[in-house]
Amino acid sequence: MSQLDDLKSAIKDRLGELECVIGWEQGYDALHATPLFIRTEADLDRLVIGPLAVHNLATYLTAYKGKKIGVVVKGCDSRSVIELVNENLVNRDDIVVFGLCCDGVVSQPKIRAALPADPGFVESVTIGTDELKITVAGQTVTLKKSDVLADKCRVCQHPNAIIADVLIGTKQNPAGANSLACQEEFEAKSDAEKLAFWQETMSRCIRCYACRNACPMCVCRDYCIATSRDPLWLSQDNSPAENMMFQMVHVSHLAGRCTECGECERACPVDIPLMLLRRYMNKQVKDVFEHQAGTALDQTPPLFTFKVEEERIHERGW
Amino acid sequence: MERYITKQNLTRLAEDLAKTCRVLAPVSSCGSVTFRRFQPGMTMDLHSRMAAVSPKAATFPQTETLLVVKRDATEKKPELVETLPQGKSVVIGCRPCGARGKLIFNPVYETDKIKDPYFISRRDNTVFISLACDRPETTCFCHSVGSGPADTAGSDILLTLVGDGYVARSVTPAGDEIMKLALFEDAGDKGKEADAKNAEARELMGEAHDYTSAPAKLLARFDDMDFWQAQSAKCISCGACTYMCPTCYCFNITDDDLGLNSRRIRTWDNCMSHTFTLEGSGHNPRSTKAHRLKNRVGHKFSYYPDLHKGVIACCGCGRCIKQCPAGVDIRQIVNAAQEYSE
Numbered sequence: 001m002s003q004l005d006d007l008k009s010a011i012k013d014r015l016g017e018l019e020c021v022i023g024w025e026q027g028y029d030a031l032h033a034t035p036l037f038i039r040t041e042a043d044l045d046r047l048v049i050g051p052l053a054v055h056n057l058a059t060y061l062t063a064y065k066g067k068k069i070g071v072v073v074k075g076c077d078s079r080s081v082i083e084l085v086n087e088n089l090v091n092r093d094d095i096v097v098f099g100l101c102c103d104g105v106v107s108q109p110k111i112r113a114a115l116p117a118d119p120g121f122v123e124s125v126t127i128g129t130d131e132l133k134i135t136v137a138g139q140t141v142t143l144k145k146s147d148v149l150a151d152k153c154r155v156c157q158h159p160n161a162i163i164a165d166v167l168i169g170t171k172q173n174p175a176g177a178n179s180l181a182c183q184e185e186f187e188a189k190s191d192a193e194k195l196a197f198w199q200e201t202m203s204r205c206i207r208c209y210a211c212r213n214a215c216p217m218c219v220c221r222d223y224c225i226a227t228s229r230d231p232l233w234l235s236q237d238n239s240p241a242e243n244m245m246f247q248m249v250h251v252s253h254l255a256g257r258c259t260e261c262g263e264c265e266r267a268c269p270v271d272i273p274l275m276l277l278r279r280y281m282n283k284q285v286k287d288v289f290e291h292q293a294g295t296a297l298d299q300t301p302p303l304f305t306f307k308v309e310e311e312r313i314h315e316r317g318w
Numbered sequence: 319m320e321r322y323i324t325k326q327n328l329t330r331l332a333e334d335l336a337k338t339c340r341v342l343a344p345v346s347s348c349g350s351v352t353f354r355r356f357q358p359g360m361t362m363d364l365h366s367r368m369a370a371v372s373p374k375a376a377t378f379p380q381t382e383t384l385l386v387v388k389r390d391a392t393e394k395k396p397e398l399v400e401t402l403p404q405g406k407s408v409v410i411g412c413r414p415c416g417a418r419g420k421l422i423f424n425p426v427y428e429t430d431k432i433k434d435p436y437f438i439s440r441r442d443n444t445v446f447i448s449l450a451c452d453r454p455e456t457t458c459f460c461h462s463v464g465s466g467p468a469d470t471a472g473s474d475i476l477l478t479l480v481g482d483g484y485v486a487r488s489v490t491p492a493g494d495e496i497m498k499l500a501l502f503e504d505a506g507d508k509g510k511e512a513d514a515k516n517a518e519a520r521e522l523m524g525e526a527h528d529y530t531s532a533p534a535k536l537l538a539r540f541d542d543m544d545f546w547q548a549q550s551a552k553c554i555s556c557g558a559c560t561y562m563c564p565t566c567y568c569f570n571i572t573d574d575d576l577g578l579n580s581r582r583i584r585t586w587d588n589c590m591s592h593t594f595t596l597e598g599s600g601h602n603p604r605s606t607k608a609h610r611l612k613n614r615v616g617h618k619f620s621y622y623p624d625l626h627k628g629v630i631a632c633c634g635c636g637r638c639i640k641q642c643p644a645g646v647d648i649r650q651i652v653n654a655a656q657e658y659s660e
Binding site for chain 2: 020027120122137157222229266
């Protein structure tokens with residue numbers, strides 16, 4: 001049986017005891033998947049997995065707190081489930097995790113850059129093991145999956161769901177690379193260059209908060225300080241400075257909690273490379289606290305604890 | 319008036335206009351196309367893709383300063399400074415759907431009783447030079463909401479790509495004025511080619527969906543929260559759809575205190591946000607995303623048409639569909655209401 005058939009059969013076995021199971025289905029065109037909320041066996045016919053199933057469905061879990069539900073996760077998404085459990089934001093016993101062994105998902109901006117015409121003109125997509133055959137505006141092109149792979153997949157250390165009640169598929173190997181050229185290039189820039197970069201980039205931000213709401217760990221949502229009126233922490237002015245301030249608040253609140261699923265960057269309608277901030281912050285957290293969020297159950301995020309003397313912060317040595 | 323302008327001369331037109339007015343044009347940066355203030359030396363990106371954000375900021379900016387309050391440490395009475403928008407703007411290279419969006423604002427911001435001076439001033443001082451579409455994206459449905467790929471409603475000039483330039487058709491006096499410039503040349507018989515391209519683009523869109531029953535059918539589902547919970551299950555309640563939308567016109571007003579001075583600003587609001595209907599008492603009539611999505615869809619396809627002669631408050635550009643992080647499809651929701659059987 002295929003991985004999809006195995007998954008369908010596993011979900012079918014558990015569906016009766018669950019409010020719903022969250023997976024993916026074909027979206028508004030052949031190049032896009034969209035989240036699917038499976039409530040009946042008939043819904044299962046629409047389930048899809050594969051390189052277009054990009055959404056981290058763990059984002060929806062907190063909304064179902066107190067109910068028993070199922071969720072289909074890739075390796076990266078499973079880290080978000082773990083982090084939510086570790087922070088007591090969801091109850092592990094209420095969630096049935098259908099874990100996938102994942103060989104990577106695509107980046108839509110990379111596909112867009114590789115196609116001869118706007119992906120909005122897509123006519124058909126055939127997904128092979130290592131390639132995608134895409135017909136767009138009457139022209140058919142074959143893209144190597146490795147060329148359009150999401151950045152997070154290029155350095156993925158957890159392709160197989162870390163926690164799973166049912167693990168589906170053949171285990172995949174972690175990526176050989178552990179750093180991205182785009183990150184290294186950015187970090188090598190001077191402070192002045194970085195400032196100029198963010199001023200330009202943040203002038204595109206429209207403060208729609210797609211980055212915030214797509215984030216599985218941004219659980220304040222309706223009560224975010226970015227939109228509070230009393231006190232008015234942030235101006236509603238969408239100047240580059242205010243936009244950057246919001247992004248700084250966002251990234252700081254995720255210190256030690258971000259699972260690097262990349263949903264913030266994927267959700268951004270104006271392609272702001274938010275992962276540059278996340279990866280940098282995560283690297284600091286790893287260096288200082290030897291912590292990577294969502295990699296094991298029973299971890300405590302470092303900023304959730306207080307120690308008079310942090311082992312790796314030598315305050316008196318400064 | 320019908321004339322022709324080469325691609326090169328269109329760039330020169332943008333450069334010339336930028337000397338005296340604010341020119342907004344689609345510009346590509348890091349793979350994202352958005353409307354930016356055009357300056358000589360910049361490259362307009364008219365054809366690679368439709369701009370991610372609509373051109374509505376030309377007449378309804380994301381942040382509008384309504385007034386400035388100046389205080390002097392020694393003076394007791396603060397000085398109020400009016401900040402009505404000044405100067406002229408030209409939008410170049412928006413699609414017909416983007417230009418048409420602001421027409422939805424008119425019956426709201428300019429009535430017998432209420433006149434919004436900020437919007438009216440910007441609207442009356444902005445010229446829209448739109449570009450007709452030559453093929454529909456999978457998310458396009460302008461033909462189903464009373465428009466089409468070569469619609470001139472809301473535009474002053476409509477360009478259609480023919481050869482290495484554009485057939486330009488002006489539909490307003492402001493458009494005529496610009497087309498008198500020497501950068502435009504005689505169109506010869508290129509107009510026929512433009513007609514054929516416009517017709518072909520419309521043909522490619524296929525049959526229009528009939529939304530006639532939508533207002534009543536959506537109203538019939540108003541109290542059916544099971545329906546709205548199912549439709550909104552994948553919505554993440556962010557504001558991407560409303561901020562991208564050419565026809566969403568809701569706003570917030572907040573005061574920014576800057577020491578002795580302060581300013582009152584009007585910024586885009588969005589009905590997907592918790593704070594949109596949060597009342598002073600703490601009560602929120604739209605406490606869940608299901609309530610909020612119901613409002614967004616209902617407003618566009620039911621309440622607004624009921625109040626404004628059946629006009630659907632959507633121009634079918636499809637931005638809310640393709641830019642939605644979760645792929646929520648407004649067409650699918652309205653269809654579900656239309657096809658709903660008890």
